[in-house]
Amino acid sequence: MSERFTKGMARNIYYGGSLFFILLFLGLSFDTVIALSERDNRETLTPAVAEGKAVWEENNCVGCHSIMGEGAYFAPELANVFERRGMGDEAAFKGYLHAWMNAQPTGAPGRRQMPQFNLTDEEIDALAEFLIWTSRIDDNDWPPNVEG
Ligand code: HEC
Structure with missing residues (x-):
């Protein structure tokens, strides 16, 4: 051969x-x-979720935060902030997000600061809808723990 x-x-x-x-x-x-x-639960996409995503992009939240692992690692991951701070309760989460966004910057010593974005109540509600929707995407349970 x-x-x-x-x-x-x-x-x-x-x-x-x-x-x-x-x-x-x-x-x-x-x-x-x-x-x-x-x-991705696309059947649950509402106009408010889309508006929240637009607010998210216009204010470059991803310049400091990651979402489903994508973005900057300066500030906490937000794909699961609904579980972390809202304990899975939509009304509680909205209340929390309004308080949080309006309280920035906290000026707490030794902590990284988040700017004040001066968003309207409607924009914060839309952001909450976007973050709630994102938290329900099946992303193989990323991030691995609720604080991350
Ligand atoms: C300049 C960087 C920066 C930008 C831009 C930014 N953030 Fe933040 N964000 C931070 C930092 C730093 C923290 C943590 C502050 C702390 O724990 O005291 C934070 C914390 C948060 C938290 C609380 C997270 C938790 O686990 O408690 C939420 C919610 C949040 N940001 C939402 C947003 C949204 C929505 C936007 C866009 C409108 C945004 N951030 C843009 C820096 C930023």
């Missing part, structure tokens, strides 16, 4: 390998698109 590595063999590896990885890529992309629709 010849030990030579022929052009035909190289071509087969090239085309076979490319086809294999293209199919793998398509399969995984397809799987992701299907999984997202099952995990």
